[in-house]
Amino acid sequence: MTRPVLKESxxxxxxxxxxxxxEIARVLAPEVQTLVLVARRExxxxxxxxxxxxxxxxxxxxxxxxxxxQRSAIDQMLNQVESEVGHVDNLVNNAGLGDLCLFHTxxxxxxxxxxxxxxxxxxxxxxxxxxSMVQRGTGGILNISSCFGFTFMPGFATYAATKMYVTGFTExxxxxLRGTGVSVTQSCPGPVGTEFEAVAGxxxxxxxxxxxxxxxxxxxxxxxxxxxxxxxxxxxxxxMKCVMGxxxxxxxxxxxxxxxxxxxxLRKLEKEKNKA
Numbered sequence: 001m002t003r004p005v006l007k008e009s010x011x012x013x014x015x016x017x018x019x020x021x022x023e024i025a026r027v028l029a030p031e032v033q034t035l036v037l038v039a040r041r042e043x044x045x046x047x048x049x050x051x052x053x054x055x056x057x058x059x060x061x062x063x064x065x066x067x068x069x070q071r072s073a074i075d076q077m078l079n080q081v082e083s084e085v086g087h088v089d090n091l092v093n094n095a096g097l098g099d100l101c102l103f104h105t106x107x108x109x110x111x112x113x114x115x116x117x118x119x120x121x122x123x124x125x126x127x128x129x130x131x132s133m134v135q136r137g138t139g140g141i142l143n144i145s146s147c148f149g150f151t152f153m154p155g156f157a158t159y160a161a162t163k164m165y166v167t168g169f170t171e172x173x174x175x176x177l178r179g180t181g182v183s184v185t186q187s188c189p190g191p192v193g194t195e196f197e198a199v200a201g202x203x204x205x206x207x208x209x210x211x212x213x214x215x216x217x218x219x220x221x222x223x224x225x226x227x228x229x230x231x232x233x234x235x236x237x238x239x240m241k242c243v244m245g246x247x248x249x250x251x252x253x254x255x256x257x258x259x260x261x262x263x264x265x266l267r268k269l270e271k272e273k274n275k276a
Contacts, residue, residue, distance in 0.1 A: 004140025
């Protein structure tokens, strides 16, 4: 089993300004030589950099603000990393966003934004960085997918589709890179306490029950631990492992029947919203 080399490595984390990405950076800080923090919100990245450098004086932290929806911005960011830091040893594709609504009622701009970040950026970053990893015979990719990578649900049509892509892509990529020295892992968490809901929206108006939701810190620690071990896939948390185990063996006709209630509820809420 191939494992990534973290010691004295340059590790790049996308979506590092908040949520799981920020916590992954915190978990990796004592393990690596250089952290490259990438996100749009430079101020938050600099705050995290100050915290990490204070805690780990020997750690080098590079902050590079980048809009991952733009390929030219990704190219510029990677060129800056290469010129100022050197090659990237490990890539954490964490950046992502969701949308909770009926597909036909949301704006295409938001859907396109989601596709660009969740799929295009992850694919392009991997394609740019993996060849040099293969050439060196060492490297690591950690993709943050979702439990929606295995299933579907009304209200998450496009988001679930993007995560199905990440899950399928990562599984195939791991097999393709077997024997090259490059390790590929994916983490598929369930509900995590992040800013996801603020971006995705919450038409139902009820918070995720605390007993279901996992903290971003715990999710990050479990994900990084699996990455270090060279695991193919990890579903953080015993509860979500059980839920997804049942979901994955449930016939789709039954899932469609169960999810009718969710679809009906979302349509009802949309009608009430339009009447208001």
